[in-house]
Amino acid sequence: MFFVLNWVMRYGIFSDIHSNIEAMTAVAKAMRSEGAQEYLCLGDLVGYYANPDEVIELIASLNCWKIVMGNHDSALLGRTPLSKFNQPAADAITWTRTHIKPQNQRFLEDLRLREEIGEIQLVHSSPFQSEEWHYLTGQEDLERNFRYFQGFICFFGHVHKPFIAEQRGNGSVRILEEQECQLQKECRYLVNVGSVGQPRDNNPKTCYVMYDSTAKKLSIRRLDYDYETTAQKTLAAGLSDFLAQRLKTGK
Ligand SMILES: [Fe+2]
Numbered sequence: 228m229f230f231v232l233n234w235v236m237r238y239g240i241f242s243d244i245h246s247n248i249e250a251m252t253a254v255a256k257a258m259r260s261e262g263a264q265e266y267l268c269l270g271d272l273v274g275y276y277a278n279p280d281e282v283i284e285l286i287a288s289l290n291c292w293k294i295v296m297g298n299h300d301s302a303l304l305g306r307t308p309l310s311k312f313n314q315p316a317a318d319a320i321t322w323t324r325t326h327i328k329p330q331n332q333r334f335l336e337d338l339r340l341r342e343e344i345g346e347i348q349l350v351h352s353s354p355f356q357s358e359e360w361h362y363l364t365g366q367e368d369l370e371r372n373f374r375y376f377q378g379f380i381c382f383f384g385h386v387h388k389p390f391i392a393e394q395r396g397n398g399s400v401r402i403l404e405e406q407e408c409q410l411q412k413e414c415r416y417l418v419n420v421g422s423v424g425q426p427r428d429n430n431p432k433t434c435y436v437m438y439d440s441t442a443k444k445l446s447i448r449r450l451d452y453d454y455e456t457t458a459q460k461t462l463a464a465g466l467s468d469f470l471a472q473r474l475k476t477g478k
């Protein structure tokens with residue numbers, strides 16, 4: 228007798244939340260209503276904005292299958308030096324250290340730089356030298372990074388701009404234009420899932436990805452959320468006006 232393994236199909240995947248609870252609340256609700264069966268989080272839960280505890284507690288309530296560590300999470304824990312960050316980012320990490328609950332800091336301590344689930348790989352920044360927090364955007368870097376992971380697809384964050392890079396059997400890599408894609412079994416993929424809490428692609432809408440691992444369908448989703456409230460809280464907390472303003476333009 229044969230049994231068909233009913234493997235997870237529908238993943239909700241998100242990254243770079245950066246203590247923005249308004250955006251994370253909107254994304255969690257949307258992923259749920261789209262029928263996500265499992266959640267994957269690609270790091271940078273904290274930094275920049277004013278609700279680290281609320282964000283970590285909401286993400287914990289999703290019971291994500293895997294979460295990887297981002298550079299802001301690592302900096303909060305003292306594992307990446309603040310000298311690697313610009314001033315508003317470093318100030319926000321310092322602020323977060325004095326405002327986060329100990330149990331939520333402990334939640335971050337156990338996260339790893341890389342995770343995998345079968346043919347799916349997860350990193351925050353890049354498969355190549357994940358601990359160096361490279362920004363993976365250029366054509367040459369993408370081509371090189373396809374050599375540094377095994378399996379069909381690698382999801383990553385850190386860049387705050389969503390895109391899908393496809394590698395064909397002959398090794399050539401191209402960026403797909405579509406936001407909704409039927410992935411090809413003979414190709415491999417590097418997918419940036421964008422940023423929940425601070426989009427930087429000239430679009431202030433929050434961002435996440437839905438991935439059906441059986442049908443091989445992938446969708447980049449954008450969603451309105453209440454960034455005015457996030458911006459007000461940023462200022463009320465004494466955090467940078469620059470960080471508050473960029474939410475409104477997505478830059
Ligand atoms: Fe980030």
Ligand SMILES: [Fe+2]
Nearest residue numbers: 271297298385
């Ligand atoms: Fe990052």
